[in-house]
Structure formats: C-alpha cells, structure tokens
Amino acid sequence: MKKTTQLALSVMMSTFPLLGWADEPIQPLQAPKDINQAQAELGKKLYFDPRLSKSGFISCNSCHNLSMGGTDNLKTSIGDHWQQGPINAPTVLNSSLNIAQFWDGRAKDLKAQAGGPIANPKEMAFSHELTIQVLETIPQYVVEFKTVFAKDKITIDEVTQAIAEFEKTLVTPNSRFDRWLTGNKSVLTEQEIAGYQLFKSSGCVACHNGSAVGGNSFQKMGLIEPYQTSNPAEGVKAVTGKDIDRFKFKVPTLRNVELTYPYFHDGEAETLTEAVDVMGRLQVGKQFSADENAKIVAFLKTLTGDQPAILLPILPPSTDKTHRPQPFEK
C-alpha cells in the first residue's frame, strides 16, 4: 500500500466517528468553550446565594437544583411565602443551547433571564436595587467583582453576566447516546437503538433535534389534538399578543430528561411513559403501543450525560451594614 493511501485511510478512520453522526438529526454535546472562568466562579457564588431573595431562603439553585438535573422536580415551583409558581421550572443544564429562555422565550439569552426571578414577586421577590445593596456591603464580593469586571461599581449587568457565564458551564456531555453517536456502537442495547429509530421514524425528531435534542424552536402544544390543561399559561402569545401564538412553547431539551420530571410546561406528566404517550398522540398523531413506548423511554434515558462537578461555594458573610432577609414580612 502506498504511503499516501495509508495516510488517507488513517485520516478517514479517525474522521469516521464524525461521519457517523453527520447524517443524524441529533449531535453530540460539546464541552463549553470560551468560558470566562473568573466570571463563572463569581457567578457560581451568586447562583447559590439566597441573599438575592427577599427571604434569604431562595437561590437560583432552589428551583434549578444542580443535585437534581438542574430542576426542582416539582410540577410548578415554590416561591417567596410558598407561592405556587405558574409553570414548570425548566432545567438549567444545557440551557445555553436554547434559542431563547423561559417557556415563552421572553428572554433572549441566559443573561436576560437571570435578572427575572430575582425581582419577580412570586419567585425570589427581591429587587435589583437591594441585590446591589447586599453585594456592595460584602467586602469579598466587592473585591471579586472589581477583579473580574474591572469596574468600580457593581450593577445588575455584572450580576446577570456572571450568573449566565456560570450557567454556560452547565453542559452534560458524554451520555451513552453521545458515545454511541461518536462511534461506540456497543454502548446501547438493541431496545435503546430501536427506541431511537422509532423516535426518528415517528417524527419526534422534527422538534427534538440538534445537540440539545430540542430547545431550538417554538412549537404548538397540541398539534394534532388539543392539549387539555388547567394551567393558564398561553406561551408565546403572552409575548407577541398574537392569537396564533397561543400554546406555542419552546420545545424543551430532552438531554437528561430522565432527571427532569415532571414534564411539560404545566408539569402534568409525572412519568416519561406518560409524557411519551401524550406527545405521541397530540404532536405526531401516533398511539404508541406499550412496547413502542418502552423502547422510546429506554432511548430517552440514554440522554443522561455527565452532571457538572460542582464544588459547593463558600459564600462571604454579610456585614453589619448588609440588608437583612425579611422572610416573614409581607
């Protein structure tokens, strides 16, 4: 064999895993790139800091719990004074891949999202002004913000930028499905592969595709049959005001879907089996048999990736000047 042929073959061989998924509608997750580590480290502290809430009890991690797939595993979340949230908390994992944030896409990116819950009276019930007061009276935060952003003043802009930068690190590569995609064909069972084939042939991939297996479009909930729910959320209509956008929601990522129960914007599907059944009937007009359903569920569980390894941040203490939490004041 000529040396050039050998070389070409070797290049082909090493490229093969790439070719393996080039034609697939789902792509492997890539480790996050271009992370500003100093911003992310500061953002991690803020993400875990309940002093960004009125009560001093609720942090970003309360509802997007990184021990639990980046969600709270509740139908809808618990907010300040135990208020019942209006919608299911989407996972923060891989959320940097979303086309926009929130179920109705009202925030264009993670940075725009991060300020929302802090000031939402039904969630953390704080204010951006008090957030700054808290941070500016804690010397270790003041020094860290100055080091990271090289500005004299802390504003909500730096706060949300740091939180978003931390959230960008929360990617879950190396799922069994990704290992299969990139060439390790023995890593999935026959049932799981059959589930993936069904997932493709039934049309699920029309919306759940790309590296996040979703997150990249808005679609109507109840395409073939209407979706029945007592949840008043109207989806994109709440943003555009247009009737045609009623019940259009961001397609959720299916990465780590085994961990992010319950399902749908109203959290009404308690199990993956139920979610696959409802989606089949309402979105692609298929009544999956129990066997088909089990195959798809088996495939979906292969999308659980490596969860981020988080060293719990040690938060700098408040000082005598720091605004105190008001958990029981109305």
Add this chain to the structure above:
Amino acid sequence: MKKTTQLALSVMMSTFPLLGWADEPIQPLQAPKDINQAQAELGKKLYFDPRLSKSGFISCNSCHNLSMGGTDNLKTSIGDHWQQGPINAPTVLNSSLNIAQFWDGRAKDLKAQAGGPIANPKEMAFSHELTIQVLETIPQYVVEFKTVFAKDKITIDEVTQAIAEFEKTLVTPNSRFDRWLTGNKSVLTEQEIAGYQLFKSSGCVACHNGSAVGGNSFQKMGLIEPYQTSNPAEGVKAVTGKDIDRFKFKVPTLRNVELTYPYFHDGEAETLTEAVDVMGRLQVGKQFSADENAKIVAFLKTLTGDQPAILLPILPPSTDKTHRPQPFEK
C-alpha cells in the same frame, strides 16, 4: 553542645506548640477521626436530598446551609408551607463536639437529632415511613444502602446513621486562632490577642471553652440580668419539666461565629457587636466599652476555620413508583 542536649532541645522545640495551648481554656480543632467514608458519602446525598420532605423542597442543607456556615442566617427558620420556625437554626459545623443536640439538648447525639426535622410538621413535615418508601423505590439508593450497611432493608436507623456520619466530617480546623494556639504567634494582630485576653479575663471562657469554644454545657440565659424575649422557648425545662431549667440552653459553639449570625436561641442579636454587648451585661455583668467590644469581636472573627470542601452530590432520580412531593397540599 553535646549531641544529647541538642536532641533534647530539638524535641522540646517541636513539642513547644503543644505546650503553647496546654494551659489555654480553648483547644485547637482536630480533623475528624474514624469516619466511615462510605456512610458519610451516602449521608451527604441524604443531607442534600429534598425528597426527605413533604414538599420535595426542603433538605437538611436548606436550614443548615454549608455555603453559609452551616446555618440559614435567619432569625428562625422557614419550614413546610413557609411556617415560621420556633428557634434559631444552630450551625451543623463542629456539631459532633456538642454535649447534646438542639438548643434544649433533647437529642443525645447527631444520629438522634437527624430524624427529628424530617418528621416535624413545622419543618420538613414528612414521615419516617415515607422516607423509607422514597429511598426503597430508588434503585441507586437501595444498592448504596446495601453496600454500606450490608442489610436487606433500609430503616430510619440507617438513614440517620448515615446523615450523622456525614455531619461528623463537618469540622473546621485551621482557623487563625488555632494557628496562633499551636505556635504561629504572628498570625493574630495585637487587637485580636487583646480581645482574647478580655474574653478570658471577663469570664466568657467559663462557658465558651474547649475545642468548640462552647457546646459542652447548658447554662442559664440571663444569669446576672434576666433576658427579655418574645420567643416562647423555655430551654431545658421543656425536656425535664423542672422550673429551675427554664431558660437553660446549650451554650453554642463560637467556632465560625462570624458566619452564623444572627445570634442567640431566638436569633434576636443581629450582629456580633450586639451579641457581645448583651452577653457581657447579662452573663458576666460587664458593660464592655466600644473599644473592648471591638477587641472581643476581632478575636471572635479569628475563630473562622477552613470550611468543608463539599462536592455537590448528584442525587439518583426517582422512579415511577416513588412517592411524589406534595408541596401545595395541606
């Protein structure tokens, strides 16, 4: 110099740091010994698992937050349905050194304590039975309990044993004060040393002594002057029924006291300055001047040790059979 004299001198020099604190009323914290690592690792998961609460929202870490000195930094804690707790949450850090657990000492050790909040309707509002149901329907927990305890069934006994074992690891050695105690005399400022001298000469060490700087006795709150509070907690009287035990509380550890604000069993002292002032007047009959108070506060801040490095546990997912949280049901 003879060789034997040299040797004797060298032994003396290396022993000197020990001699340095032999006569002090406070001893350095030692790293925890004889930890069953497998139990502690399982206990860490349970400590962070909100599925041990009725709501699925409250874990041990909610009120004994390891990002915040092992407390919630609230006057009294928030329980199920946002109920206001009756008493200030004591720090979990170094709690294995306590003579008993809870402010009134009603639990003899960490294991006896751990089951309390889970089943307390004002705290996690769950039950031991449901705790076992949750754990037994999660295969990864079942396997881990079996590996760790070599028993076929999970009972509350193993649950509390594992949590207690994890809590035993939560020791904070290497504070500046401990480094000073063990011989590094340049690590404290003159003000801090003066504060320590005042702390001793004023009688504070009568109760706040030992390696935890407290935690080893019950004392009456309001010894010289009565303590005024609207908090109904009666202290040890609630356990013994004896009038003489009214307002006797466990002396809290002062380790990491800079992080564990607000202070006292009712959380009514917001700052260290206030706590030192009240303690001075009520317990040792001294009205500290502003300068004296500042010195003692400076000393107290040297008791902040190395916080435990906790890798956030990744919790195994519930299955279709797992009892679901009921956050909004009464």
